[in-house]
Amino acid sequence: MAVLRSRGYRRILIFVAILGxxxxxxxxxxxxxxxxxxxxxxxxxxxxxxxxxxPQWWPLPVLFVGGLLAGLAIRYLPGGGGPSPAAGFELHRxxxxxxxxxxxxxxxxxxxxxxxxxxxxxxxALGSGLAVLAAKAIKNQQAQAxxxxxxxxxxxxxxxxxxxxxxxxxxxxxxxxxxxGGQLLDVLLLPGLVASGVGALIFVGLDRATGLGTxxxxxxxxxxxxxxxxxxxxxxxxxxxxxxxVGPACQWLGRVLxxxxxxxxxIALPLAGVVIAVITIIYTEATGKPASNVLFSGQDDxxxxxxxxxxxxxxxxxxxxxxxxxxxxxxxxxxxxGPTFTxxxxxxxxGIAMSHLPGLPLAAAVAMGIGAxxxxxxxxxxxxxxxxxxxxxxxxxxxxxxxxxxVAVAYVAVTYLSPRLTxxxxxxxxxxxxxxxxxAAAEQSAKHAA
Numbered sequence: 352m353a354v355l356r357s358r359g360y361r362r363i364l365i366f367v368a369i370l371g372x373x374x375x376x377x378x379x380x381x382x383x384x385x386x387x388x389x390x391x392x393x394x395x396x397x398x399x400x401x402x403x404x405x406p407q408w409w410p411l412p413v414l415f416v417g418g419l420l421a422g423l424a425i426r427y428l429p430g431g432g433g434p435s436p437a438a439g440f441e442l443h444r445x446x447x448x449x450x451x452x453x454x455x456x457x458x459x460x461x462x463x464x465x466x467x468x469x470x471x472x473x474x475x476a477l478g479s480g481l482a483v484l485a486a487k488a489i490k491n492q493q494a495q496a497x498x499x500x501x502x503x504x505x506x507x508x509x510x511x512x513x514x515x516x517x518x519x520x521x522x523x524x525x526x527x528x529x530x531x532g533g534q535l536l537d538v539l540l541l542p543g544l545v546a547s548g549v550g551a552l553i554f555v556g557l558d559r560a561t562g563l564g565t566x567x568x569x570x571x572x573x574x575x576x577x578x579x580x581x582x583x584x585x586x587x588x589x590x591x592x593x594x595x596x597v598g599p600a601c602q603w604l605g606r607v608l609x610x611x612x613x614x615x616x617x618i619a620l621p622l623a624g625v626v627i628a629v630i631t632i633i634y635t636e637a638t639g640k641p642a643s644n645v646l647f648s649g650q651d652d653x654x655x656x657x658x659x660x661x662x663x664x665x666x667x668x669x670x671x672x673x674x675x676x677x678x679x680x681x682x683x684x685x686x687x688x689g690p691t692f693t694x695x696x697x698x699x700x701x702g703i704a705m706s707h708l709p710g711l712p713l714a715a716a717v718a719m720g721i722g723a724x725x726x727x728x729x730x731x732x733x734x735x736x737x738x739x740x741x742x743x744x745x746x747x748x749x750x751x752x753x754x755x756x757x758v759a760v761a762y763v764a765v766t767y768l769s770p771r772l773t774x775x776x777x778x779x780x781x782x783x784x785x786x787x788x789x790x791a792a793a794e795q796s797a798k799h800a801a
Contacts, residue, residue: 360538367505367542370485371549374478374509378550379557381455381477382470382514386563388463389647407635410465410628410642417464418624419617421457421686426616428453433476436468436690437609437683439602440729442528445479445503454480454687461686465646466627467678468688471514475525478510479503501542508543512550515568515691517741520734522547527731568692570654570699570742573714579753582710587753590705590719591726591760595768597701598694598727598761601676605683612685623685627678634674638667645674648688649696657717660703668704672697690728695738698724718743718750719757726761735762 392413397405425432430450434443446454458473482502504525511521522544557563612619631645640663643652656663663671679693702720706713722739726732735758740751 363501363542364545367502367509367546368549370482370502370505371509371512371546372553373485374481374506374546375512375550375553376557377481378474378477378510378512378514379554381474383561383563385459385462385470388459389465392463393465393643393646405642407632407642410631410646411625413464414466414624414628415621416624417460417466418621418685420464421460422617422620424453424457424460425620425687428456430454432457432687433473434687435609435613435683436472436686436688437602437605440472440528440690440731442475442507442525445483445499445506446476448480448484451477451480451484457687461682461688462648464624465631465642466624466682466686466688467646467648467675467693468682468686469648469650469690469692470688471511471524471691472689473687474510474514475507478506478508480506482506482509501539504539505542505546509546509550512547512554515738518547518551520738520741523737524731524734527734528729568650568653568695568742570657570717573657573717573743574712576712576714576749578749579715580710583712583715583753584756586705586708586711586716587719587756588760590702590716591723591757592764593701594698594720594723594727594757594761595764597672597676597697598724599765599768601680601694601697602683602690602728604677604680608681608684620685623681626681630674630678630681634670637670640667640671644671645678648692649675650692653696653699657699657703657713660706660713663703665704665707668700672700672704675700691725694724694728695721698722714743715750715753718754722754723757723761726758727765730762730765732758732762 393405393409397409421432430446430453433446433450433454434441454476455473458470458476461468462470462473482505483499485506486499486502507525508522511524512518515521515524525543526540608623612623627646631642634640634645635642641652644656675693675697679690679697682688682693683690698720699717700720701724702716702718703713705711705720706716718739721742722735725735725738729735736751736754739754739758743750
């Protein structure tokens with residue numbers, strides 16, 4: 352309480368409120384650039400070459416070039432392109448100023464050219480990296496070193512503030528993933544929430560000023576859901592168990608392939624891009640559905656395809672799950688980005704496929720699939736419940752009990768099954784797999800900084 356009442360702590364709150372503005376603007380600009388370049392590569396460039404729509408073979412050259420560019424950034428730029436998503440979602444130490452360009456370029460090459468990874472990890476790295484860079488404005492070297500953990504966490508909050516559909520979800524993601532608790536949580540929570548709130552405000556303002564969109568994950572209104580019943584609670588157990596197998600299996604394959612991508616980066620990444628392209632072509636040829644179902648993280652396609660669920664046969668949905676899962680595994684093994692959004696996409700479509708079974712409404716199936724798959728991949732149960740519920744905001748209160756059961760089952764089951772399905776040593780973190788100093792040191796540093 353003495354720390355929270357101190358004048359230095361009030362100064363930190365003011366500093367992070369100001370810091371949230373450029374961090375959120377930079378995150379918005381990064382996401383806008385990714386969206387713009389994706390449209391240029393997959394829509395406007397084919398039109399310019401005389402095609403009414405991109406031909407089915409189009410992903411082959413695009414993903415080959417993307418793999419080559421990502422490989423060059425990872426191999427030759429400082430920082431190794433940032434951490435690999437093969438080990439799952441982790442918060443790493445903020446990149447240094449010299450490492451940040453390589454992290455962003457590797458992520459751009461991965462995201463823009465269509466690999467199945469999400470933008471959350473690069474955006475968090477951007478926010479924390481800029482925040483630590485801002486700490487250099489503190490002239491006293493000791494105070495600067497002590498302030499870095501607080502500012503790095505606040506920058507992460509601001510960067511991811513609206514990416515998951517709500518600044519509250521982003522805040523919980525950072526808190527739960529970093530294991531903040533006790534006195535450390537008391538000290539870091541308020542600056543983080545202030546930065547997150549300011550970041551969300553900047554995102555909304557830039558959306559209105561530019562008309563580019565907020566780039567937030569969102570699912571428009573689903574069919575109304577009345578109330579859960581006994582049969583749906585039974586399906587929650589089934590969905591949780593299924594996610595506990597599917598999520599770790601995708602990660603296992605990614606981790607099996609990761610050492611090869613790490614050893615022969617310049618060769619392996621273009622080859623991985625070609626493999627993803629071939630998987631995409633097989634899916635589009637077999638179903639006639641758009642390549643974007645398999646390519647990209649899925650955040651833009653999720654709402655569209657859920658509303659068009661009736662046009663997908665069960666066979667098409669199952670093929671989509673297989674192809675998306677394989678593309679996800681290959682992307683995790685080689686490219687740079689986050690594992691969250693594609694996992695949510697796979698969970699949503701698994702739910703759509705299961706909604707064809709008796710006694711399982713679409714809205715409940717989608718919510719449980721998203722929550723269970725998120726828990727199995729991220730191993731963050733609170734975020735998984737919150738994310739699945741907020742994405743189905745109109746039905747949130749009614750589906751939340753089902754989501755809680757599905758998430759709890761998936762979390763407990765994956766704790767038991769994961770060492771057996773992914774019994775490999777974690778891939779080496781590139782660079783250091785640590786978010787700031789160890790908890791005790793971070794707590795002490797946060798108190799001194801305040």
